[in-house]
Amino acid sequence: MENKNSHIKKEGFKIPENYFENFExxxxxxxxxxxxxxxxxxxxxxxPDTYFEDVEIxxxxxxxxxxxxxxRKISWVKRFNYIAGSVAAIIIVALGINSIFNGNNEINTLTATDIENSIEAGYLPISSYDVGEAFSDDIATITMTNSNELSEDDIINYLSVYNITQEEE
Amino acid sequence: MVQEDLFIAALQNKETQNRAFQQLVSQYKERLYWHIRRIVLDHDDADDVLQNTFLKIYRNIDSFKGESALFSWMYRIATNESLSFLKQKARKANITDKEMQESKIQNLQADVYFEGSDIQLKLQAAIAKLPEKQRLVFNMKYFEELKYEEMSQILDTSVGALKSSYHHAVKKLEEYLTKD
Incomplete structure (x- = not known):
């Protein structure tokens, strides 16, 4: 059998004969x-004096x-309510799952244009006030600009600030 | 062993369970209490853990398969309950396990249920500094005088490793006590 410890370098050190055999x-x-x-x-x-008597008790x-x-005793009225509630919950969940798996979920088929058209037609009750309220913090940092008024210097300045360079071909 | 088998059967039989359990509590309450007390140090905590230990034994007696002695199985539950109790207490106080041990030793000086001498207090303080396994092994060997074979079943550790842990624990305790 190969000695498991044969990889250990002896480096000139010696040990008594049978040293490891009866080491344990x-x-x-x-x-x-x-x-x-x-x-x-x-x-x-x-x-405490009578602790072991007391603890056993x-x-x-x-x-x-x-x-x-x-x-727990549950009245017939309560029992009926529990059963009716459970049945209703099961029906709702089953209908929901059915609708998702059959692809009837219309949200999945909506495009961005559909949503824009709906807002413009007044179908969605979102006003500029609502938008302002929701993004009040961000709006404070937004400055409205007219792209026609931008000078060449403004554009170069913008590109250098955001480290945008022309890609080499 | 036959007697223990009969006793276990009585503990697992619904008809005889309560009477057998009463006997079990009466027989083991003191040994388990002192085992727990040496781990958690103060009486109120030991009382909580002892009661929880017996409740756990009662709730799980049906699942006891007799793979170890009943005594070892109960000691294992008591040990685990004590250690979990300390860890939970440390977590609630938002301190480490080591800090919990230090706080327990500090409280021992003012504990009405501790009447130890200076050397006994010093020994407890030194034991509290040991790593968890060495602390358990030292208490079980030195104070409770359990055999290594019994400790091996309780702690699920080889006899050789237990002997080594005890040896290291004694060396460290001697060092702590002579240094201070």
Whole structure:
């Protein structure tokens, strides 16, 4: 059998013959015969006078209360409401799932133009006030500009600020 | 062993369960209490953990398959409950496990249920500094005088590793106690 430790470089060091063969045995013998430490055997922990009598009563009381689990009585009216509610919830969920899997979800087929047309026609109740309220923080940083008024210097300045360069072909 | 098998059967039988469990509590409450107390250090915490341990034993007795001795199985539950209790307490107080041990030792000095001498307090402080496994092994070997084979079943660790842990724990404790 190949020696598992054959990869270890000896580098000139030597060990007594059979050193590793009984190493574990000798180590365990040393540990087993170690002298008993000279620490106190008492911990100094105390307990209330009748603790062990009391705790037994407490534990057994807890266990017997676990055995007697209260049975909740539900009236017929409440029971009917629970059943009716559950049936209604199941129908709603089933219809929802059916609608999604059958591709009837019209939102998926809407295009951006459809949405724009709807807003312009007044079908969606969104006003500029609503938009302003929703993006009030962003609007504060927006400056409206007319692209016709931009000078060449403005454009060069903008390109250099945003590090936009012409791609080499 | 036959007697233990009969006792386990009585614990798992609904007809005899409560009576057998009463016997179990009566027989093991003190040993388990002191095992827990040496881990959690103060009496109120040990009381909580002891009660939880017995409740857990009761709730899970049907799943006990007899793969280890009943005593080892209960000790394992008590050990796990104690360690989880300390970890949960440390998490709630937003401190590390090490800080929790330090705070427990500080509280011990003012604890009405601790009447140890200076050397006993020093020993507890030194034990609290040990890594968790070494702390458990030292307590179980030195104070509870359990055999390595029993500890091996409880802690699910080889006898060799337990001997080594105990050896290291003793060396560290000697060092802590002679240094201070």
């Amino acid at each position: 045995e000798r180590l365990m013998h040393t540990i087993a015969n170690e002298k008993v430490p000279d620490f106190p055997k008492e911990t100094g922990f105390k307990i 407490d534990i057994l009381a807890k266990i017997s209360s676990e055995n007697v689990k209260p049975i």
